[in-house]
Amino acid sequence: MVITGAEIVIRCLQEEKVDYLFGYPGGAVLYIYDELFKQDSVRHVLVRHEQAAIHAADGYARSTEKVGVALVTSGPGATNAVTGIATAFCDSIPMVVISGQVPSAAIGQDAFQEVDTVGITRPCVKHNFLVRDVREIAETIKKAFYLARTGRPGPVLVDIPKDITAQKCEFVYPQSVSMRSYNPTIKGHQGQIKKALQLLLEAKRPMVYAGGGVVLGDAADKLTALVRKLGFPCTNTLMGLGGYPATDRQFVGMLGMHGNYEANMGMHYCDVLLAVGARFDDRVIGSPAHFASEPRKIIHIDIDPSSISKRVKVDVPIVGDVGEVLGELLALLEGASERPDQESLGSWWKQIEEWRRRDCLKFSQGDGLIKPQYVIQKLWEVTGGDAFVTSDVGQHQMWAAQYYKFDKPRRWVNSGGLGTMGFGLPAAMGVQLAHPGSPVACVTGEGSIQMNIQELSTCKQFRLPIKVVLLNNGYLGMVRQWQELFHGNRYSESYMDALPDFSKLAAAYGHVGLRVDKPGDVEGALREAFKQKNDLVFLDFQVDATENVYPMVQGGKGLTDMILSAEDL
Amino acid sequence: MGIRLRPFPEPSQTLDAQWLRGLMTIQNKTPMRHVISLLIENESGALSRVSGLFSARGYNIESLTVAPTEDASLSRMTIVTSGSDDIVEQITKHLNKLVEVVKVVDLSESAHIERELMLVKVRATGKDREEMKRMADIFRGRIIDVTDTSYVIELTGNQAKLDSFVGAIDASLILETVRSGICGVGRGDRVLKV
Numbered sequence: 001m002v003i004t005g006a007e008i009v010i011r012c013l014q015e016e017k018v019d020y021l022f023g024y025p026g027g028a029v030l031y032i033y034d035e036l037f038k039q040d041s042v043r044h045v046l047v048r049h050e051q052a053a054i055h056a057a058d059g060y061a062r063s064t065e066k067v068g069v070a071l072v073t074s075g076p077g078a079t080n081a082v083t084g085i086a087t088a089f090c091d092s093i094p095m096v097v098i099s100g101q102v103p104s105a106a107i108g109q110d111a112f113q114e115v116d117t118v119g120i121t122r123p124c125v126k127h128n129f130l131v132r133d134v135r136e137i138a139e140t141i142k143k144a145f146y147l148a149r150t151g152r153p154g155p156v157l158v159d160i161p162k163d164i165t166a167q168k169c170e171f172v173y174p175q176s177v178s179m180r181s182y183n184p185t186i187k188g189h190q191g192q193i194k195k196a197l198q199l200l201l202e203a204k205r206p207m208v209y210a211g212g213g214v215v216l217g218d219a220a221d222k223l224t225a226l227v228r229k230l231g232f233p234c235t236n237t238l239m240g241l242g243g244y245p246a247t248d249r250q251f252v253g254m255l256g257m258h259g260n261y262e263a264n265m266g267m268h269y270c271d272v273l274l275a276v277g278a279r280f281d282d283r284v285i286g287s288p289a290h291f292a293s294e295p296r297k298i299i300h301i302d303i304d305p306s307s308i309s310k311r312v313k314v315d316v317p318i319v320g321d322v323g324e325v326l327g328e329l330l331a332l333l334e335g336a337s338e339r340p341d342q343e344s345l346g347s348w349w350k351q352i353e354e355w356r357r358r359d360c361l362k363f364s365q366g367d368g369l370i371k372p373q374y375v376i377q378k379l380w381e382v383t384g385g386d387a388f389v390t391s392d393v394g395q396h397q398m399w400a401a402q403y404y405k406f407d408k409p410r411r412w413v414n415s416g417g418l419g420t421m422g423f424g425l426p427a428a429m430g431v432q433l434a435h436p437g438s439p440v441a442c443v444t445g446e447g448s449i450q451m452n453i454q455e456l457s458t459c460k461q462f463r464l465p466i467k468v469v470l471l472n473n474g475y476l477g478m479v480r481q482w483q484e485l486f487h488g489n490r491y492s493e494s495y496m497d498a499l500p501d502f503s504k505l506a507a508a509y510g511h512v513g514l515r516v517d518k519p520g521d522v523e524g525a526l527r528e529a530f531k532q533k534n535d536l537v538f539l540d541f542q543v544d545a546t547e548n549v550y551p552m553v554q555g556g557k558g559l560t561d562m563i564l565s566a567e568d569l
Numbered sequence: 570m571g572i573r574l575r576p577f578p579e580p581s582q583t584l585d586a587q588w589l590r591g592l593m594t595i596q597n598k599t600p601m602r603h604v605i606s607l608l609i610e611n612e613s614g615a616l617s618r619v620s621g622l623f624s625a626r627g628y629n630i631e632s633l634t635v636a637p638t639e640d641a642s643l644s645r646m647t648i649v650t651s652g653s654d655d656i657v658e659q660i661t662k663h664l665n666k667l668v669e670v671v672k673v674v675d676l677s678e679s680a681h682i683e684r685e686l687m688l689v690k691v692r693a694t695g696k697d698r699e700e701m702k703r704m705a706d707i708f709r710g711r712i713i714d715v716t717d718t719s720y721v722i723e724l725t726g727n728q729a730k731l732d733s734f735v736g737a738i739d740a741s742l743i744l745e746t747v748r749s750g751i752c753g754v755g756r757g758d759r760v761l762k763v
Contacts, residue, residue: 123621126668147668180671181610305666306665
């Protein structure tokens with residue numbers, strides 16, 4: 001049957017079993033929106049800003065194993081989407097973005113709402129396409145989904161000129177797709193895996209360091225099984241939280257710039273490091289020179305060869321899907337007669353426990369101002385550690401990462417790589433749609449929430465009972481913290497005057513808003529909020545503006561150079 | 570076609586110098602010249618993906634040439650770059666990661682041949698006219714355009730040969746030069762093919 005390009009787009013999404021499409025209409029996508037109107041299997045979520053459409057698709061993808069899908073128009077629609085696309089790219093999130101383009105004949109004529117979308121997005125997508133013929137739409141969308149979800153995942157953009165969505169052709173959705181130029185390595189090299197196991201068995205001070213790749217590769221079970229079998233300590237990156245259960249004794253906490261003392265010390269002083277789906281980035285190991293000053297053997301499992309030996313020289317590289325490789329390691333370990341030397345492992349654990357006793361995350365909640373850490377701790381208790389938590393970027397993000405103990409993967413949704421303020425609320429919309437009935441909290445700051453606060457309107461339209469946990473300290477807290485520590489307390493433009501009354505603002509959008517000033521009210525407010533199964537509750541916690549995030553490794557310094565508390569200064 | 574880009578600024582000139590200095594210490598610092606050859610899908614935008622990768626990651630491009638192969642669906646690109654072993658390893662990994670790149674080989678890892686084409690337009694009047702003809706012959710060049718006052722000399726060879734020709738003739742007589750950037754191919758059995 002001959003159908004229009006626009007109908008082909010929708011049919012492709014149906015073939016890919018897309019249930020939610022996040023988007024915003026405009027001139028160049030009118031034919032596509034017309035086809036959306038005529039069907040009801042792909043449900044469209046109308047956001048209030050294109051950036052939010054991408055973040056919502058992103059949150060949907062992070063909290064499920066599926067590809068997030070968004071639809072935007074040409075020109076400003078596409079440029080508004082760029083921040084979202086770059087956010088997804090930095091964290092390797094599988095996503096397909098369809099953008100409208102001006103009609104083919106108008107391309108290059110500086111037409112109304114024309115930008116070179118493919119050119120603008122090229123550095124921040126896994127791949128992108130400009131469709132030049134209606135007969136190419138189906139195959140291109142098939143390829144886009146295939147590229148987005150396989151290998152190291154990432155966003156793929158398909159730009160479709162308006163005239164092509166109006167033209168007609170026969171619709172056939174390809175059953176499979178193969179590209180001679182794209183063949184990600186899935187199975188790890190056998191010899192390398194054996195070498196890795198040998199190193200692990202001989203280790204005296206081992207450490208397992210797991211990143212977002214474990215979450216994205218759905219390998220948390222295998223990682224947990226392997227780490228437990230070996231009896232090794234395990235740390236997670238910001239992106240990897242939930243990849244290993246945080247309440248487990250073998251978990252030493254998050255590592256990095258705001259990582260736990262025991263995690264950073266263990267990372268630095270281990271003799272064999274197993275890195276899984278992580279990339280040794282600057283927020284994780286600080287200075288590579290300092291990191292290299294302590295000798296250790298490094299095994300690195302990653303699906304992306306370019307992540308290996310990028311910042312840190314690796315001894316045993318294993319390119320492959322982390323789940324596959326961990327599975328093989330586990331099978332080999334189970335078949336092996338050797339076990340790690342319990343005596344040296346025991347004294348290593350003794351050392352780690354000694355570090356752990358520093359209790360680097362301790363804080364005290366008095367009767368005065370609410371401590372932000374206390375709010376997160378209570379959030380964890382009230383939700384039984386089982387909520388989906390999205391966050392924005394800044395101090396609140398770090399406190400959420402430190403004090404909410406994630407036992408399961410895909411529960412922690414944050415912009416780790418790009419650090420995009422304004423991510424949390426729209427991401428929570430995607431998470432809530434993917435998991436109706438599950439508790440979803442958006443931990444945010446008064447700076448970040450205002451970057452996409454218009455989405456409270458979307459939340460009302462789609463009845464999304466998200467719980468917004470605002471840690472309101474009146475400052476761009478992380479900026480203020482750096483200014484306090486490194487810029488002589490000169491708080492240049494980090495104080496926000498004239499903040500709105502957030503509880504009234506939430507009420508104006510039709511939600512429940514509540515301001516909490518006293519420590520004694522924190523738990524009750526949270527309990528009450530999570531009881532509201534049908535309403536979005538916006539909790540404005542007035543927190544201590546002087547709190548800083550500790551431990552802290554100053555940018556460019558070594559992992560062991562930690563500021564543990566204000567007393568260290 | 571070929572493009573030449575200015576060298577990337579030294580790390581010390583950039584803002585995040587401290588971080589970059591840390592980065593440098595893990596790398597073998599001696600920059601070496603490398604000739605990278607690759608096959609890429611002959612699609613619009615493919616060249617931008619490659620050149621964008623180099624500029625975004627701060628890699629150096631000395632020259633880049635690209636043209637379709639005997640199989641019109643594929644283009645072959647020769648990139649001359651310089652960097653330490655670690656950087657060149659990253660360059661080849663990132664090139665391989667581009668979805669449209671089919672195959673990448675570092676030709677300079679073993680025996681290979683490099684050739685570049687240069688066209689030089691020179692002033693050719695009076696006694697210089699004979700001298701230019703003689704120099705072209707010595708360098709196995711060919712004169713492919715003749716006017717009363719000028720020649721265009723076509724010269725093929727490796728970069729060093731072209732450089733020495735330019736050095737050998739009187740600089741004031743050069744009206745313009747245009748170079749293609751090098752093409753490279755492995756010697757003997759080494760074949761870059763799908």
